[in-house]
Amino acid sequence: MRERFRWSILAAPLALIACSNTAEAPKSASAAAPAEKPAKLNKDPYPSTYKPYPGMATAIRNVTIFDGEGGRIDNGVVFFAGDKIQSVGGPDTPIPADIAVFDGAGKFVTPGIIDIHSHLGDYPTPSVAAHDDGNEATSPTTPEVWAEHSVWPQDPGFSRALANGGVTSLQVLPGSANLMGGRSVVLKNVYARTVQGMKFPGAPYGLKMACGENPKRVYGAKGRMPSTRMGNLAVNRQTWIKAQEYKKKRDSGKDFTRDIGMETLAGVLDGDIKIQNHCYRADEMAIVLDMAKEFGYKVSTFHHAVEAYKIGDLLKENDVCSAVWADWWGFKMEAYDAIPENAAILQNAGACVIIHSDDENQIQRLNQEAAKALANGRRMGFQISDADAIRWLTYNPAKALGIEKMTGSLKPGKMADVVLWNGNPLSVYSRPDKVWVDGALLFDASDAKRRPVSDFELGQPGEGDVK
Amino acid sequence: MKHLLFVAVAAIAIASPVSAETIAITGGKLVIGDGSAPVEGGTVVVRDGTVVAAGKNVAVPAGARTIDATGKWVTPGVFAGFSRLGLSEVDAVDGTNDKGGGKSGFSAAIDVAPAIDPFRSPIAVNRSAGVTRAVVAPDGGGSIFAGQGAIADLGADTEPVTKARAFQFAQFGEAGAAAAGGSRSGNYLHFRAMLREAQDHAAGGDAFDDDLLKKEDARVLQGVLRGEQRLLIHVEGANDMLRLLDLKREFPAIKMIFVGASEGWRVASQLAQAGVPVIASALNDLPATFEMLGATQSNIGRMKDAGVKVAIGMINDRDSHQLRYTTQYAGNLVSLQRVPRASGLTWDEAFAAISSAPAEILGFGDRLGSLKAGKAGDVVVWDGDPLELTSSPTHVLIDGIEQPLGNRQDRLRDRYRTPQEGNLPKAYEH
Numbered sequence: 001m002r003e004r005f006r007w008s009i010l011a012a013p014l015a016l017i018a019c020s021n022t023a024e025a026p027k028s029a030s031a032a033a034p035a036e037k038p039a040k041l042n043k044d045p046y047p048s049t050y051k052p053y054p055g056m057a058t059a060i061r062n063v064t065i066f067d068g069e070g071g072r073i074d075n076g077v078v079f080f081a082g083d084k085i086q087s088v089g090g091p092d093t094p095i096p097a098d099i100a101v102f103d104g105a106g107k108f109v110t111p112g113i114i115d116i117h118s119h120l121g122d123y124p125t126p127s128v129a130a131h132d133d134g135n136e137a138t139s140p141t142t143p144e145v146w147a148e149h150s151v152w153p154q155d156p157g158f159s160r161a162l163a164n165g166g167v168t169s170l171q172v173l174p175g176s177a178n179l180m181g182g183r184s185v186v187l188k189n190v191y192a193r194t195v196q197g198m199k200f201p202g203a204p205y206g207l208k209m210a211c212g213e214n215p216k217r218v219y220g221a222k223g224r225m226p227s228t229r230m231g232n233l234a235v236n237r238q239t240w241i242k243a244q245e246y247k248k249k250r251d252s253g254k255d256f257t258r259d260i261g262m263e264t265l266a267g268v269l270d271g272d273i274k275i276q277n278h279c280y281r282a283d284e285m286a287i288v289l290d291m292a293k294e295f296g297y298k299v300s301t302f303h304h305a306v307e308a309y310k311i312g313d314l315l316k317e318n319d320v321c322s323a324v325w326a327d328w329w330g331f332k333m334e335a336y337d338a339i340p341e342n343a344a345i346l347q348n349a350g351a352c353v354i355i356h357s358d359d360e361n362q363i364q365r366l367n368q369e370a371a372k373a374l375a376n377g378r379r380m381g382f383q384i385s386d387a388d389a390i391r392w393l394t395y396n397p398a399k400a401l402g403i404e405k406m407t408g409s410l411k412p413g414k415m416a417d418v419v420l421w422n423g424n425p426l427s428v429y430s431r432p433d434k435v436w437v438d439g440a441l442l443f444d445a446s447d448a449k450r451r452p453v454s455d456f457e458l459g460q461p462g463e464g465d466v467k
Numbered sequence: 468m469k470h471l472l473f474v475a476v477a478a479i480a481i482a483s484p485v486s487a488e489t490i491a492i493t494g495g496k497l498v499i500g501d502g503s504a505p506v507e508g509g510t511v512v513v514r515d516g517t518v519v520a521a522g523k524n525v526a527v528p529a530g531a532r533t534i535d536a537t538g539k540w541v542t543p544g545v546f547a548g549f550s551r552l553g554l555s556e557v558d559a560v561d562g563t564n565d566k567g568g569g570k571s572g573f574s575a576a577i578d579v580a581p582a583i584d585p586f587r588s589p590i591a592v593n594r595s596a597g598v599t600r601a602v603v604a605p606d607g608g609g610s611i612f613a614g615q616g617a618i619a620d621l622g623a624d625t626e627p628v629t630k631a632r633a634f635q636f637a638q639f640g641e642a643g644a645a646a647a648g649g650s651r652s653g654n655y656l657h658f659r660a661m662l663r664e665a666q667d668h669a670a671g672g673d674a675f676d677d678d679l680l681k682k683e684d685a686r687v688l689q690g691v692l693r694g695e696q697r698l699l700i701h702v703e704g705a706n707d708m709l710r711l712l713d714l715k716r717e718f719p720a721i722k723m724i725f726v727g728a729s730e731g732w733r734v735a736s737q738l739a740q741a742g743v744p745v746i747a748s749a750l751n752d753l754p755a756t757f758e759m760l761g762a763t764q765s766n767i768g769r770m771k772d773a774g775v776k777v778a779i780g781m782i783n784d785r786d787s788h789q790l791r792y793t794t795q796y797a798g799n800l801v802s803l804q805r806v807p808r809a810s811g812l813t814w815d816e817a818f819a820a821i822s823s824a825p826a827e828i829l830g831f832g833d834r835l836g837s838l839k840a841g842k843a844g845d846v847v848v849w850d851g852d853p854l855e856l857t858s859s860p861t862h863v864l865i866d867g868i869e870q871p872l873g874n875r876q877d878r879l880r881d882r883y884r885t886p887q888e889g890n891l892p893k894a895y896e897h
Contacts, residue, residue, distance in 0.1 A: 125753045126754050126756055128756075156753055157753060160752055164764075309880075309886065310883050310886055311886055312886040313886050313887050314886075330555075330556070330557055330558065330788040331557070331558045331788070332557060333557055336557055338876075339879050341880045345884065349886055360753055361750065361751075364752075368795065368799075371856040372856050374857075375856060375857040375859070378857075380880065380884065422805055426856065427855065427856065428798030428799060428802060428854060429798065429802045429805070429855075430802065431802055431805065431806050448808065457754070461733060461761035462760060462763055466764075466803075467752040467762075467763050467764065
């Protein structure tokens with residue numbers, strides 16, 4: 001039930017909505033320039049309306065700090081105000097008078113946890129067919145769809161990820177039925193009436209791509225290409241050639257017909273949109289890296305990279321992150337060689353490691369998944385610090401998403417996305433005590449009112465329960 | 468690959484000792500598994516496959532092999548309260564997946580025991596994580612009665628089945644409704660009608676018709692009706708649990724056990740009063756379906772507080788491969804004790820929920836699930852707190868036999884410890 005691979009195809013009604021090759025100009029009025037140059041594109045037609053919620057200037061003192069970039073401070077101070085981190089340091093760090101001060105004895109502070117791979121909102125709970133909005137499984141390449149147009153902001157899962165997992169930012173991706181599944185969206189984990197009210201301001205878009213079993217099975221079963229891994233590559237390459245031609249036309253200065261799918265692919269070739277590539281097997285990742293070179297784009301991250309450990313050197317050399325589970329394995333053929341030491345071997349090889357969830361339950365325990373991956377590495381004799389493991393959940397995903405200058409670590413000037421844990425977050429016995437997003441206290445374990453309750457759960461059994 | 472895998476596993480099996488020896492595990496922090504507090508510096512003695520003594524002042528018999536557990540923890544093996552272990556190698560590869568029998572034409576008569584394959588890699592992987600016994604159930608199929616499950620051990624030998632046909636597995640609620648034609652009305656009607664057919668078959672003569680049951684199915688259900696075979700029922704919603712309690716009054720001999728039970732806390736007093744034990748999912752806290760609207764991680768703690776007999780199980784939650792999550796789930800329930808308004812378990816209760824409680828609920832409390840004298844010698848030595856994420860077994864005994872802890876994942880780990888290839892391709896590193 002919960003091992004959901006996000007490629008189930010119950011999306012027939014959605015096909016009616018898919019609308020590629022439209023030549024219409026964007027209707028958004030936000031780019032209000034006179035229309036003498038119609039080709040001038042509005043790159044942000046569904047702009048973020050998220051604004052930080054009001055917060056109090058706050059300091060936590062006498063606390064163990066993992067800064068997200070591999071640093072640890074014992075008996076430290078974190079001070080944030082005006083939605084930004086102001087200072088982080090040892091016990092002598094000055095704390096202004098007249099602000100809220102929490103004693104962190106026995107507690108730990110980390111940056112807000114970031115899940116680079118989530119389907120909250122586009123495969124929300126309740127997991128009914130009417131909510132299957134993650135795979136536009138009607139064509140193997142659908143770069144024209146945008147995950148944000150599927151996200152249901154009332155998914156109860158957002159609140160669990162916040163309260164139990166300390167998740168403050170997440171990337172919501174299309175599923176993996178398609179080779180090119182569409183644009184991802186990065187969200188602040190803050191309930192809003194609209195998805196625009198959740199969008200992470202200034203976060204680059206991603207393009208979800210998928211290797212391997214899923215696309216070839218989904219389309220092979222329909223008697224269409226691709227039905228093989230070589231078919232996967234062929235369709236990808238043909239599509240990238242079209243994207244290169246489109247980009248050339250677009251850049252020529254002459255009139256051209258807009259194509260929203262091609263706009264996304266051209267955005268990848270421009271370096272504006274990051275490739276988030278579902279890919280299990282090592283050999284397929286290596287093929288994708290060559291394909292990226294062939295067409296002049298960069299892969300940000302291989303997701304579900306269960307065999308990344310086999311090519312840690314290659315991934316390091318190509319500066320590609322691997323987003324992995326601690327220990328998922330055996331649910332399908334391309335997950336057969338998954339091992340619990342994957343993350344640790346990558347770390348030891350100097351490659352970029354991210355622990356991700358792809359799951360509405362494990363997103364609540366990413367800290368625990370990192371702890372398991374860390375322990376497995378230490379058992380091999382690798383020297384990996386607790387602070388390194390926290391980096392797998394904070395700075396590394398931020399960097400892979402292109403938001404590392406804004407969040408992902410506790411550095412002055414960054415967003416005050418902060419989790420106070422009631423113990424070491426790498427222990428099974430620890431839970432978030434308080435979670436701040438942009439300096440606003442949005443979860444407090446000891447205050448039932450500081451626990452979000454989505455519209456869906458109002459008036460239902462268990463409304464406002466601890467969950 | 469298949470050939471290599473077989474050879475590797477076979478080699479492990481041959482290498483393991485064939486007969487049980489006398490083993491004393493000394494000096495560790497000893498957990499009996501019955502809910503009592505751990506004992507520092509305890510000793511466990513296992514002889515001829517069975518625990519002969521465990522406690523603080525237990526003498527080491529002459530000639531016993533001693534395992535020094537100083538600085539370590541010693542516990543009964545983890546008893547996975549619900550699984551499909553041994554029924555699948557790769558879930559999405561049909562030929563390796565024996566979880567479902569729904570298309571066989573049979574229902575209650577299906578018996579998973581012969582399909583439990585001790586050479587499946589999930590057996591070795593979960594054994595090395597300290598899981599020694601498991602409830603193994605068939606997947607739900609085309610009938611509300613999905614067939615007979617077994618109690619299995621995870622030993623590296625050729626006989627994985629502790630008890631075949633230990634229980635019948637049935638589905639209620641959404642899954643049951645789907646199997647019964649699309650509604651809960653059909654679900655309850657099927658339940659009564661199938662049991663009635665089984666009664667008719669028992670009565671002999673012309674009364675039996677095979678509308679719903681084959682003769683084999685009818686024979687098996689007679690055992691359920693008489694209470695000789697326990698009935699594990701997957702049910703999630705509060706109302707479905709209440710209606711099942713109604714059915715229990717109608718068929719008082721049936722020994723019902725609820726599985727999943729995400730909304731159990733809402734009817735906890737009724738469950739306690741009816742004496743229906745629960746093998747519950749530990750961490751469900753999302754309204755995955757409309758029968759799980761009330762799901763909360765506090766479910767088990769609240770049921771326990773109300774007097775319900777509860778164990779942890781992992782129905783439909785990676786239940787063929789990841790029974791190694793069982794300790795993590797139990798640890799999470801301990802963590803809830805420090806969350807305001809939440810209900811968790813004490814450490815001692817949590818460990819009992821993954822050792823003695825499932826054994827007792829399944830009717831094996833006299834033989835399995837704790838380190839009391841006379842129980843099977845399923846013992847695990849851990850390098851730390853067994854519920855903590857960083858801990859791992861250093862020794863695993865099943866039926867008194869020390870088990871190999873290697874598995875296929877370790878082989879891959881060792882081959883790729885350094886990813887680069889050397890003077891020969893990786894294929895030559897073995």
